[in-house]
Every structure is written in C-alpha cells, then in structure tokens.
Amino acid sequence: MNLLPFTIYLSFAGAVLSLLAGMRSAAMARGVALVTALFCWGITLYAACNFTPARDLQNLVDVAWIPEMGIRYHLAADGISLTLVVLTGLAATAGILFSWNIEERVGEFFAFYLALIGGVYGVFLSADAFLFFVFYEIAIVPKYFLIANWGSTNRQYGAMKLALYSFAGSAMVLVGLLWIYAAGHASGFGLPELARAAATTSHTDQIFIFGLIFTGFAVLAGMFPFHTWAPTGHVAAPTGASMLLAGVVMKLGAYGCLRVAMPLVPGALEFWQPVIAWLAVAGIIYAGLVALVQDDFKFVIGYSSVSHMGFVLLGLAAANPTAVAGAVLQMFSHGVIAGLLFAVVGRMVYERTHTRQLEDLRKLPLHRLMPFACVVFVLAGLASMGMPGFSGFPAELTILIGVWKSSKILAILAASGVLIAAAFTLRAIQVAFFGQANPATPATALHHPYAPVTWPERTGAFLLLAATLVVGLKPDLLLNWIVPSLNSPLMQAVWRGGAQ
C-alpha cells in the first residue's frame, strides 16, 4: 500500500525522462514510457495483493502543505480508489502499446501522456479536496496538447472544446469548494472537515454548493447535456489519448462526484437526486440513439461512451450501496471496454484503411482482411453490449438492482438503454467488419493489402480482453474491495441524505 504514492512520482519522472530520451531516439522514449507505465501498474497490483479491505481510507502520506489554510498533502486509498488506480495502470499500459507507431515528436507525446497519467493517479489517491483539485487540473492540460498536436479530424476544435468544458467544470468545482470553506468556516480542505463545515451552512446554500460541485465534475463524466465535448474530443484525439480519455479521464469526473460532491453535501442530495437520475437516463438513451445513426465509426464509440457513463451517473444518483458498488464496477468495466473499442477503431482499422466512414468500410470485407481486429472488436462489442461473461454485465445488473430500489421507471428506461446498446453495437459490427467486397476488385488485390498486426497491438488487446473477462466472470475480485469502503462514515452520510 505504502508504495502507491510512487505511481504519481514515477509517472512524472517518466514524463521528464521520456522527453529527454526522445531527443536521442524515438525507440528509447517508447521504452521509457512503457517501462514507467508497467512499473506503476505493477505497484498498483502489488498494493492490491496486499490490500486488506477496510471501511475507511488508509493513509499513505499526510504532511502539512499550506498550513495557513489548513491544506495538507494527504494521500489515502480505499477499495474504490484502489479499483481505479489498477484501472489507470492497465489503461495507461495498453494506451502506450497502442501508441507505439507514433513517429512525430515521440518524446513529447509520451511526456504529455505520462504527465496526464501522473495527474490521474494523483486524483484517485487524494484525500484533501484542494490537492484533489490540483491534480485534477494537472490532468487537463496534457490532454489538450495531446489532442491539439497529435490528433486527427478537427483536432484544434476538439481540443479547445474539451479544454473549455473541463475548465468551466473545474471552475464550478472550485467555487463550490471555496463556498464551503468560507461559509462553513472550515479549518482545512480535508474531506471530513469540509463535510462538517458544509453541514453548518443553510439548506439553500447546500443545494447551490452541491449543484456546482456535482455538475462541475459531471461535465467530465459526460453527463447529458454537457456531454458534447466527449464525442468530438474522442474523435479528434490520437488513439492512445482517446483510450485514456474514455478509459480514465471520464472516470475522474465520476470519481469526483462520488468522492467529493456527494459526501461533502449529503444534505442536498435528496433535492438533486431526481434531476441527476433523469439526466443520466436521458444520456443513456439519447447518446445510444445518436450512436445508432453515426456515419463515423469513431463517433459511434464516442457516443457509446457517453451512454455507458450514463449508467455510472445513474448508479451514483440512486445513492444506495448496491447501485454505487455497481457504478464503481461500471467505471472499471467501461474503462477497459472503451479502451479496447477505441484501440480497434483508431489504431487497427483507421491507421490501415485511412477511413472511418462506415460507408467506406462497408465496401471492405474487413473480417477477412483483418481477422484479428474483427475478433477483438466483436468480443469488445459483446462486452460493451452488456453480454454476460464480460465485465459490463455484473456492473449494469448491480446498478439496475440498486436503481430499482429507488425508482422503477428509471430502471425500466435504463434497461431499454441496454437494448439500444445492442442495436448500435451490432450495427457497427455488421457495417464495419462484415461488408461485402466490391466484385470488381480482383481477388489478388484483397490479399493482405494491410500491414500485419504488430506485437504491441496484440499484447494490448490481450491485456484488455483478459481484464474484462476476468472481472466479468469473477466480479468479486473488485467488489470485495469496493463494498467495505461504502460503509465509511462519509458514505453513510450519503445513504442517509439520499431519498430511498
């Protein structure tokens, strides 16, 4: 456990090192990045093996940072953060493997990439709201550069939109936090202290504060109607960055909602619950329907991410232990599955066919030209549809059980979202991979026209597939960490605050 903070430091050190290595050779930069990511992932797994599930956050580091304001450098972890750091390690490693073919300014690319990862580890391990916020901001900046410099379609627009949405969201969070700090006369930014301070403010204040903080975070989680940055951002980003964006960055938002917004102001939860839940369901259905009619393959996946994150937000809004456990499981599951889908679309298909238009792909029999990509996409698509045996299924089932307890109608609508997910996933599989060859094309032209699948692609795909299968068949691996942490005093306040 005590090694976990090193994931943050190592990632930042790796960023500097790969920048330096990139000046000498691209291969060295890649090597440094991969070793760093693997090392960090190793640390998270090692910590996971030695983890004793417990109710409270287990302290890692706690030293005074800005004593005048009571701000501490306080890192801590519980089952929820552990789940998400393990996900981060996996997604980062896989993302680097799928960025192996980047040739342009490699050192800088991986420097930004690892800096982003470092920020993400920091967010998941912070126990002080101010520190949390600092890491959160650190993660936004590299994201902008990754998209703007190495992206594709409409990258300037996508990067700018994403950055503006993120900054607007974090501004709202900051205002909310300062409001508590000032109005509640808090002595510091530790979460229990802020929760105590927030409870002393008036109910109206609490409602405003909750709205600010939750919405600010939910923007990054892709909550309808603030989700529009997500599809454009995902599409513009280079493959490795889309994998991180969907895989872990959207989780930052959801994690902020769960760890900061809900426990700090549980008094306002009852007021906001229906709003959030209805927006979440609207997101599930609306994004699913939009994904059904996209022409760009990557947009289908981008919108599917929004739809799946809707399940996470719905689980959070239900505010009971079952639904929230499901939501955390769904965060992990979506991180893995979305990463896999983006890897196939962005790296395996787009970089070989140079098109993402479904109309063009329809004319190619990709299942024969790229059997490996086809099998991986079919499996990932099944996982994304919530097919039992893959991680999405126990997650969505647990969320539905939890949501049913608070609202039957929402559960029914969310279940219809499962059906829509099946429809758009199958459509993408059909059109993109099982197109018909143009009879005019000579058979010889179809014989291996594309570069073969490389080892980093294979390894990355196997890692992610294995993760979704293992968690799908044995969700207890994660649930045994998650469930105990839902009994912490802060979370119990949430259960009391929510309307059941």
Added chain:
Amino acid sequence: MKCILSTIILTPWLGALVLALSPRLSPKTGRVLALLFSLSTLVLAAVAYAGFDATAGYQFVEQHQWISILKVSYHLGLDGMSLLLVVLTGLIAPTALLASWKVDRDPRLFNLLFLFLQGAALGVFLALDFFPWFIFWELSLVPAFFLIKLWGGPGASRAAYQFVVYTIGGSAFMLLAFAALFSAVGTFDFVELAALAHSGALAAKMSGPALTAIFLGVLLGLAVKVPLFPFHTWLPDAYSEAPTGASMFLTGIMSKMGVYGFLRILWPIFPAQLHHASSVLIGLALAGVVLGAFAAMKQSDLKRMVAYSSINHVSYCLLALFAVAWSGSIHPDASVAAFSGALLQMFNHGLSASALFFCVGILESRSGGKRGILDFGGVRTAAPVFAALCGIALFSSLGLPGLNGFVGEFLVFRGVFGLDPWAAAIGCLGLFATAYFLLTFWQRVFHGPQGAGIATFRDLTAMEIATLAPTIALMFILGVFPQVLVGLFNPLVTAWATHLP
C-alpha cells in the same frame, strides 16, 4: 460423477477452444474432431442417465459461491426435464453437424461456433441460478448470430440482426425483472425463488402490481425466444435464412430453451400471475397454433413453411402449460397429461422439425438453391430413399399415430380438453391446417410429373442417410414406446400438477 454436469457443458466448449487454437488443422480432421466433441453430450447424458433417479428431484447438484454482493452461486442441477433436453441436444447437435459436413467456407469457424452454441444451450438446461443461466442464455445468441450471418442466405445479415435485437430486447426486460426480484428478496436462485413463491413469502414481500410487472418482464423475455404469438416475427426470416445445420439447431434446441424457461422459471415462481394472465395467454398460444399453421399453408417457400410450422408446434407446449395454469389443480389427471404432452412435444418437435429442415436442405442443395414448393415434382421416382425418409419426417410432424409426434400432441389435447375444452376445439383447427400443408408439401414435391431437372436428382448419399437414419429410427421407437421418455419426467410432472396452486 461429482461434476458431470459441468463436464457436459464444458466439453463442447473445450472442443471449440481446441478448434480455435489449431488453425493448421485440415478441414476433415477438424470436422471429425468437432463431431466427437459434439457427441460427448450424448455419451455423458447416458452416464448421467445410468445414475439418474426420476423420483429424486435435482441430482448431480453443483453449487459454489460466486458473487458475494449479489448472492450468486454457480448452481447446476439435473431433473427429468433437464435430462430430456440434454438428451435432445445430444441428438440434434451431432446430426446438425453431420448435416453441415459440406460447409466448405471456413469450416473450422463454423464448427467452432457450433460447439460454442451447443455448450451454451446445455448450460441453459442445467443452470439453476439466474446469473449463470442468463450467461448461457445470452451467450447462445452470439454463435447463432454469426452462424446465420456468415453462412446464411442472401438476406441473412438482416435476419440475424433482427433475430438478435428482438431476443436481446426481450432479455433486457427479463434482466430488469430479475434485478427487481433480487432487490426485494435477495436471491437469484431458481430453487429458492420457487420455494419462496410456494410458501407465499414472495407475495408477502412485494406488492401485487410490482410482482405482476416482474412477471411481465420475464414473460416477455421468454416469449420472444419461444416464440409466442405475436413475438414471432423474427422467426421466419431467421430460420429460413440460416444455413441448414443452424436452422436445425435453432428450431430443435433454441426454441426449446424458451419453453424450458416457461416451465423452469415462470410456472414455479409466478404461478398466481400466470393464472391471472392465462386466459389471454391461452388466446395467444391458440393464435400461434392456428395462425402459424395457416401462415405455413400460404408459404410458397418450403423452408419458410417449415419455419411457420415450428411456431405452430411449439405453441402446443405453451397451450398445455397455460391451460394448466388457467384451471389450477382441479383436474390433476388432465394436468399431468398436459405437462407430459408438452414435454414430449418439445422432444418430438426437435426431432421432426430438424429432420424436415435437413430434407429441405437436401432439396435446396440438389436443385441449385431452389426451394419453392412448385420448383419440384416427382422427386419420389428419382430419389426413392429420400422420399421415404422425408415422408416419415413429414408424417411424424403431422402427428400420425405410430410415430412420435402423435403421442405428444395427443397428450396435449387430452390434457387441454379436460381443462379448457374450447381451447382444445379451436386448437384442432391448427391440426387440420398442419395436415393440409404437410400433405401439400408431400404431394407437390414427391408426386406428380417430374419437374425440370428432377430426372438427374441424386438420391441420398450414405453420409446423408447416416445423418437422417437415427432421427427417423427414433421417430418409430418413440411412437411405439413413449414411456422411455415419459418415465424420465413422470414423477416431476405429477409433482407439478399436484403441489402447485
């Protein structure tokens, strides 16, 4: 013997894995290997049968803790109904694989998907906890989708898509229903849920409307799969576009998964709700019986005709169940007959429908893809062996006494007549229409002047005879000695008819 049920499920999957990992295998070795793995079900079913005690409830039970927060366990068990369907799978699956011997486009993938489908179907028949059951239930769609799509006819992509989206649409609501059930009673186990329903604890824990909503969700999921009228619209396309082997499995086994769900889940857990809904449901089952038969009568495509006749035949099973649910336990004798008829009908329809799909496949392959009812004529003189075997299958499907189909339908009508005479009377319309279109099939294809190109029609090869012969032999055996099967499930259906409300 300790984990024989897991072995039954996993052996076909092991075969699929072996095929997946050996890309260099020659097509022939691959086929033989797949057939052997597929036959394992029959062998293992025989082993289980040797140790099976029909009066003893669930046997060979395996139960292991799986997901703590959802109280899910890996729970398998075998009773008479499961055994019946495992045996049926053990018969149909190798037959369908033999029928697909000629598949030459990527046979390895075909066999791999097929074995995967077989394992999933077996899992459905053996799982006793919703979670593993649903895994098998949903996973069976994946290979079925690709078998239809990649090896099917010209409209296969659309048909496969429609099939899967319909079925998942139903399943989504079933999933939600079980989620709701779990949030009220905290278990997914079919046995525990049935016990709760029996003791009245389920009704005490949930309000009536909520329980009805849950019932409707489960009903929808199962009704699409069977299919129950009016949820059948995916079926004619899917069955007729699928390649022969897949059509055989779809009609033989997959439609039984739905009926099995009705008997294993809906009837024990929601008897009261089923009773309230039964008058409507009887109407729907009758619509399936009658309209399915009349629709089959209007088809000019033989494969679509057999597909519609499947709707008609599986609707008898549901008619029997709904009639029992409607009358409650007033007439135990009639109920036992109805249940026995339903179970026999499942088995018999599996045999006859898959044999008919195989015969249509033969016609199709010999005539270069034609399968219109008017495209043939006088096939009997050109191919007498084929005509004889296909004729037996047709008459078995028609319900001729002496062949297997008769016993099941007779018992269904015997039961339904005792419980709801009007339903039985209307159902007879379906019998007449079935007789009419099957005889038309027989006459147009096998009699009359020889159609164009029929003179060169080759008779069945030894391989094809070997494929069809075991099924045809069983039609005779079961027509004369139905007690072979009835003995398996008689104690079970007697218990169903007397112990439940």
